Amino acid sequence: MYRVWGFVSEYSLLLISGALIALVWVNVAPHSYHDFVEFVIADDFFIGHPHLDAEGHVHRTLTLHYLINDVLMALFFAIAAKEVWEAVVLQNGSLRGKKAATPLFATAGGMAGPVLVYLGIAAVMGSETFDAVSRGWAIPTATDIAFSYLVGRIVFGAGHPAVRFLLLLAIADDAAGLIILAVFYPSGELALEWLLLSIAASAAAYILFNELPRRMDRGDQLRLHSTWVRQRLGFWPYAVAGCLSWYGFMRAGLHPALGLLPVVPAIPHADRAFGFFADAESHLHDLLNEMEHALKYPVEVVLFFFGLVNAGVELNAIGPATLLVFLGLVIGKPLGVTLFGWIAARPLGLGLPEGMRVVDLTVIGCVSAIGFTVSLFIATVAFEPGLVQDAAKMGALLSFAAALLSFVAGRVARVKRRPA
Structure with missing residues (x-):
């Protein structure tokens, strides 16, 4: 199990x-x-x-x-x-x-x-x-x-x-x-305005490369736009967003090891969870699981x-x-x-x-x-x-x-x- x-x-x-x-x-x-x-x-x-x-x-x-x-x-x-x-x-x-x-x-x-x-x-x-x-x-x-x-x-x-x-x-x-x-446990003096960079990077990744293609594919069983984004761009939009988010956390004075957290919800994921350690997770091919x-x-x-x-x-x-x-x-x-x-x-x-x-x-x-x-x-x-x-x-x-x-x-x- x-x-x-x-x-x-x-x-x-x-x-x-x-x-x-x-x-x-x-x-x-x-x-x-x-x-x-x-x-x-x-x-x-x-x-x-x-x-x-x-x-x-x-x-x-x-x-x-x-x-x-x-x-x-x-x-x-x-x-x-x-x-x-x-x-x-x-x-x-x-x-x-x-x-x-x-x-x-x-x-x-x-x-x-x-x-x-x-x-x-x-x-x-x-x-x-x-x-x-x-x-x-x-x-x-x-x-x-x-x-x-x-x-x-x-x-x-x-x-x-x-x-x-x-x-x-x-x-x-x-x-x-x-x-x-x-x-x-902030890593330095707080400059929370830099969190706007993390939020903007995550929001842009979600809207442009996740939500927008799905909206454009409504009624299209072939999901051409979502397929194109996934095949041509893959994980790169989220990698770039992750780098920007990490830098925003560092400059904001928050611990930068947490800098990728805002980007995780932006990545396309499966519609259900099978549980931590579940064998089924290794067979899921949504982008979030593939990146993991x-x-x-x-x-x-x-x-x-x-x-x-x-x-x-x-x-x-x-x-x-x-x-x-x-x-x-x-x-x-x-x-x-x-x-x-x-x-x-x-x-x-x-x-x-x-x-x-x-x-x-x-x-x-x-x-x-x-x-x-x-x-x-x-x-x-x-x-x-x-x-x-x-x-x-x-x-x-x-x-x-x-x-x-x-x-x-x-x-x-x-x-x-x-x-x-």
């Missing part, structure tokens, strides 16, 4: 490989590792890290780290946005209707719980610690879809309704994470380098942020998912999927506590490079311990595995 092993091998194994290489490299030869990560590709460039020169003018330097995190990771977030978009707007979308209500409530709890635990413990540690780490409150809100889904299948079995519940929660979590990145298929291998390589340039944390880089991120995930997630899920299922009467128990919510919360990819990303934008950022990254890496916690929770809750 689901191509989980293919997804994990395609999008996760290279990421893990890059992270492991980074961990070994930085602990064996830290100077050469950091020189590699901050390698300057182009100085005084039109994109890159902004800083002021001697005359007070903005000067941009394109480094390898910027190229990976701010430019190429836009492809990864575009794929995530595509799945969220289809889940919300298309017929049979997994985040539509009453079936998604309880998972959405649980998602809200799975984000509120980690924030409260993170900031609450930070406040107990004292004002100095709180001031140093408070900006990282969003790091433990993340859920790594691929790894959490894999662990969920192992704990519950592929046929258990809790697996689908977990998947809905993870997709909604990703959607909320994208909003948090855009709103709370074409990005598969490039994104694999991007994720390898993302792990390589972001997971290089020295083993002694453990500090308050490590504990806060870790506890926010392994305590805040299960508590939040369980409480909010119970409120939705029982007092609000929204119910749970048939065959799923309230206690399963706690196990789902443990599984969703694997933050890794997105937690690492948020850590890099929440803190400047240094001890606090490294400590927060270590907490994100340690979130893999949530997998062991999930197995224990499954045993304690007497989860009965159900095969596909």
Whole structure:
């Protein structure tokens, strides 16, 4: 039913490989590792890290780290946005209707719980610690879809309704994470007028190359205009719009890795969603799915380098942020998912999927506590490079311990595995 092993091998194994290489490299030869990560590709460039020169003018330097995190990771977030978009707007979308209500409530709890635990413990540690780490409150809100889904299948079995519940929660979590990145973690001084460029590029792509040809083809079964646009122009109008949108996000001060998000809804797509990881998705030939298929291998390589340039944390880089991120995930997630899920299922009467128990919510919360990819990303934008950022990254890496916690929770809750 689901191509989980293919997804994990395609999008996760290279990421893990890059992270492991980074961990070994930085602990064996830290100077050469950091020189590699901050390698300057182009100085005084039109994109890159902004800083002021001697005359007070903005000067941009394109480094390898910027190229990976701010430019190429836009492809990864575009794929995530595509799945969220289809889940919300298309017929049979997994985040539509009453079936998604309880998972959405649980998602809200799975984000509120980690924030409260993170900031609450930070406040107990004292004002100095709180001031140093408070900006990282969003790091433990993340859920790594691929790894959490894999662990969920192992704990519950592929046929258990809790697996689908977990998947809905993870997709909604990703959607909320994208909003948090855009709103709370700008990459520079805000100049929101530049968003007009992103909006105009996306609107032009949609109207000229999507909506207009379809309107011109009304009553024409051959759809000559739409066919001509697709065969002759293909993905290029949307690639150009994506570049303009990305540049608009960068100049607006929003994180440019989110710069492709406005263009995703403009691309012609299928009229229904088959679900994340569904085999049927590989056989769809609408332009949006074809672009996702074409990005598969490039994104694999991007994720390898993302792990390589972001997971290089020295083993002694453990500090308050490590504990806060870790506890926010392994305590805040299960508590939040369980409480909010119970409120939705029982007092609000929204119910749970048939065959799923309230206690399963706690196990789902443990599984969703694997933050890794997105937690690492948020850590890099929440803190400047240094001890606090490294400590927060270590907490994100340690979130893999949530997998062991999930197995224990499954045993304690007497989860009965159900095969596909």
